[in-house]
Amino acid sequence: MKVSEETLLKSGFSPADILKIKSNVENFGGTPDEAIQDLAKRFNVAKWITLVAFVILTLTSLLSTKNNTLSLAFALMAGLPLIWYLTPARLAFKAWRYQQYATRSEGDQ
Numbered sequence: 001m002k003v004s005e006e007t008l009l010k011s012g013f014s015p016a017d018i019l020k021i022k023s024n025v026e027n028f029g030g031t032p033d034e035a036i037q038d039l040a041k042r043f044n045v046a047k048w049i050t051l052v053a054f055v056i057l058t059l060t061s062l063l064s065t066k067n068n069t070l071s072l073a074f075a076l077m078a079g080l081p082l083i084w085y086l087t088p089a090r091l092a093f094k095a096w097r098y099q100q101y102a103t104r105s106e107g108d109q
Contacts (some may be wrong), residue, residue, distance in 0.1 A: 003032045017036040017091055039088070039095035046087040052081055069073075 008018055021035050053076050061069045 003036050007102070008036075008098065011094070011101050013094050013098070017094060020091065036098060039092045040099040042087045043089075043092035046083055046089070046092070049083055053080060054070040063109045 005018055008021075009015070013021075021032055021039075025032055025035055057069070057072055057076060060072050
C-alpha cells in the first residue's frame with residue numbers, strides 16, 4: 001500500500017492529522033505507510049479490548065452479584081477512556097478506515 005498526502009486527504013485525514021503523522025515519522029523513523037499501519041493496528045487492538053470488556057461486563061451482570069457488576073462497570077469507565085486516549089482514537093480510526101479503503105481499491109484493480 002502506497003501512502004500519499006493526496007490519498008490521505010481524500011480518505012478523511014485533515015492537514016493537521018497528516019502533519020502529526022509526518023512529525024511522528026521524523027521523530028521516530030519509519031515511513032508514513034508504517035505509521036498508518038501501526039495506527040490501524042492500535043485501533044483494532046483498542047476495538048477488541050473494548051468489545052471483550054463489554055462482553056465480560058454483560059456476562060458479569062448476568063452471572064454475578066450487583067456489587068461485582070457495578071465494580072467492573074466503574075473500572076471500565078476509568079480504564080477504557082485511558083486506553084482510547086493512549087491509542088489516539090480519532091487518528092487511529094482514520095488510519096483503519098484508510099487501510100480498509102486502500103485494501104478494497106487494490107482488490108478492485
